[in-house]
Amino acid sequence: MIKTILSQTTADATSGTAKISPTFFSHARHTPDKQAIWCDGTTASYQELASLVCRWSNAMAQGGVKRGDHIGVMLPNSIEFAALMLVAADLGAVMVPLNTSLTPSAVHRAFEAAEVKHVVSTAALLKNLLTKSTTYRTDDSLPPDFSIADGLWLSVDKTIEDATLLADLLHGVASDAQPLNAAMEEDALILTMTSGSTGDPKPIILTQRTKFNRAHAAVELYGITENDRTLAATPLYHSLAERLVLIPLLTGGTSVLMQAFSPTAWLECVSQQNVTFTIAVSSQLKLTAGLLDDQDAIHRYDISSLRCIVSSSALLEHTVKSDLLKKFDCELHECYGASEIAIATNLDSIAAKSKLQSVGIPAPGVDIKIIGKNGEVVTKGEAGEIACKTSMLFGGYFKRPELTQTAMRGDYFRTGDMGRVDEDGFLYFLGRAKDIIICGGINIYPADIEEVVNEHASVLESAAFAFPDKHLGEVVAIAVVPVNKTEFNLRQLRFHCCERLADFQQPRNFFIVDELPRNSMGKLMKFQLVKTFSAHMP
Amino acid sequence: MQDTIRLFVLELLEKKSRLPNEFDDTSDFIKAGIVDSIGIIKFILELESRFDIEITGTDIESDEFRSVQGLAGLISRKINSVEDLK
Structure with a gap:
């Protein structure tokens, strides 16, 4: 019922009457005693x-x-x-x-x-x-x-x-x-x-x-109703958590807000607060799934209230995706997007079975184009820059009209990410455009390298990046976080790469690190790796 | 053994490029561009993996590394020295 209120109000948004506070106050009038928000023990x-x-x-x-x-x-x-x-x-x-x-x-x-x-x-x-x-x-x-x-x-x-x-x-x-x-x-x-x-x-x-439309899009895509208890476990200074708080408050549901994330706290919160829906950062889900390897943990935390989980912010490796599908007995979606456009594509549990490496099909009301080097729209299967037309589009960069203009191609936002769309319309994310490694004129997509390296049992995670080479311009370097540093065998990993990657894709430089540099949203800061390992090379 | 090595090296080279008609065991496959700077890493790893040896920077710089005959000899010696150590 309340979902309908938001839908109707949003429909009105196109004619200029959608606002956030009146929608919230409308719910407050209809259900004054209902719990609106919980945050670490305060309600x-x-x-x-x-x-x-x-x-x-x-x-x-x-x-x-x-x-x-x-x-x-x-x-x-x-x-x-x-x-x-x-x-x-x-x-x-x-x-x-x-x-x-x-x-x-x-x-x-x-x-x-x-x-x-x-x-x-x-x-x-x-x-x-x-x-x-x-x-x-x-x-x-x-x-x-x-x-x-x-x-x-x-x-x-x-x-x-x-x-x-x-x-x-x-x-x-x-x-x-x-x-x-x-x-x-x-x-x-x-x-x-x-x-x-x-x-x-x-x-x-x-x-x-924009904020209203983004909340509405999530409501439509994930079937959110007033019965949902929506968890936000990322900092509110980021648009993801803002959306996760607004979604329940605009649908008459309940917002569950964590001050800080840890896998244990997340499981406790889901269990005790009967969380039904959340959008989590992929690295959070990866950590939480790791905790659920332990049978005791599975029995300790009842997470059966979860109806739907969405992974966002960074690409999930497909091995982790399969693991999550096994461990979370609920709908699992992966979305691809950016702060400027919110959700661009969505991969649901059903599609994940046959398109595990994809980030899904365009969300309702979103159109995706893949743009080639010369600004042309490329054919299906071909790689290029992902551009996106959406009602969730941002309002531009503040006081930087030239930057906003550069980011747009007509009505389409240029994400700066590389991708390709298959014959069924599924998008595959290949990495940031600026992260592409150009080796002897051949484009190498970091995601392709990382996927193979991460498959190896001795590797926890990895990040491929460009390393300067006087003959080839750039070659592949990779930072590797081993599962066990003392038992790690680089030679075996190199043989694995040899078997699974083409000659131009072979990593030349391996850097064994304790962890990858990430920002507070768990997003990999690849530029830090380049700065640390590549920037001062000839 | 040397013949097995020779055949394996030839197979690798053929996978990388169609060998010229005049190509023989003494031809310089580096100069011919059959193994170039892009392909060399995988080429080395394939040899190391198949024969359980380690190819050093000096090996790669050597003249032996440029022909099927030379490379077969180099690999054979490395295998023998590993065997001797056992």
């Missing part, structure tokens, strides 16, 4: 959450926050963070969520790039920014000056000098405050930094409509 009903959002929104307006203002947000995953998304949606303000582990200098740069005026954070984090003696990056000559954010500075938990305490701000607002409903559908809601796998974070504009 709020729809009525409680709606009341907090209304009061906070009114208080922020009284405190000088206007429609279109940018709010820097540095908060751990919490009910306050979820509420603040709805506050911004009601006010028409723009959230700029940032990684809480950034240095003050990095925060300053982000504030500058995103034109942050107001700040919401914890006392501890604010203190870190405001204390002049704080450590800062050695490449900066002066401590960062945060007077650029000259609006409201709000601490959500404790009193701190130079900031207003949230409780004090709320004190001045009536308990029956009403929503402001000040936003327009095309207003930016979130400026999100890309997760940084390219080494060049760019603020991405996500409008209210």
Whole structure:
């Protein structure tokens, strides 16, 4: 029933009436006592959450926050963070969520790039920014000056000098405050930094409509209803967790929010909170599946409530995919996408049986094209850059129109990823375009090498990257994380590669490492490998 | 044994490229581009794997490494030295 409310409202979105906060408040009116959100032991009903959002929104307006203002947000995953998304949606303000582990200098740069005026954070984090003696990056000559954010500075938990305490701000607002409903559908809601796998974070504009459409697309694709309890186990400063919190709050379901991920905590949370749906980062699923090798763990955690799991953010190796299909007795989807387009393709459990190495077919309302070197659309089976047309498209890069223009080909977003589509319309991800290794003029796709290397029993995971070669331009180098470093036999692995890979694909340089460099979303930062091992080579 | 090695090397070369009519056991397959810088790693690994030997950088630089006859001799010696050690 409530799924229908969202569907209808979204349908209206095309004619310009879809907004996030009215949809949430509508659920709050229909099911005031229902649990809206749980976060590590703290809960709020729809009525409680709606009341907090209304009061906070009114208080922020009284405190000088206007429609279109940018709010820097540095908060751990919490009910306050979820509420603040709805506050911004009601006010028409723009959230700029940032990684809480950034240095003050990095925060300053982000504030500058995103034109942050107001700040919401914890006392501890604010203190870190405001204390002049704080450590800062050695490449900066002066401590960062945060007077650029000259609006409201709000601490959500404790009193701190130079900031207003949230409780004090709320004190001045009536308990029956009403929503402001000040936003327009095309207003930016979130400026999100890309997760940084390219080494060049760019603020991405996500409008209210984009966020709404993304939630709606997930509802359609995964059959989400008001009965679902949706788990978010990634940081809320990333668009995935934001979507995972908005999905239940816009469908009348329940949001289950973890502050931090560990495989054990994830299994405990699923079991105790009766989680039914989640989109997880592939590396999280891989770790969790590893834990389920242990029979005791299988019996300890009842995860039978899970109806549907989606793997996202990075490609799942197909051996891991088969393992997950065996261990999770529920629908398992893998999606491919990017912060700019959300979900582009989806591979469900049924298709996974015959198309295990694919990332699926285009999600409803999405069209995929594979673009060749000269900008032409290539024929099926041929590799090229993946371009995507979708209603979930971002609103551009903030204040970088030339970058936005370069990223688009008509209505299609150029992902910068390489892929090919088979005769049945299934997409195969081949790696980042810039990660392609060109050996003697031949394109080598890192995914092809990694797949073979990862098959070897002695290898936990690996990452292939370009290594300079004076004769061939580039050759394949590979960083390998062995299962057991002391027993690892490189010669056997090389023979395995010899047997399974073509001559041009043979890795020339093997680097044995303890772990691969990943960002907080588990996304491999290949540029770090290049920087460490390849950049200083002749 | 040397004949087995010779046949295996010839098979490998034939897999990489159609051998010229005038190609014989003394022909330089590196110069002829049959094993080029792209294919050489796999070529070496195939030899190492098949005969359980290790081919060094010096071996690769040597003249012996350029012809079927030379390579068969080099591999044969390596196999024998491994046998002697046993």
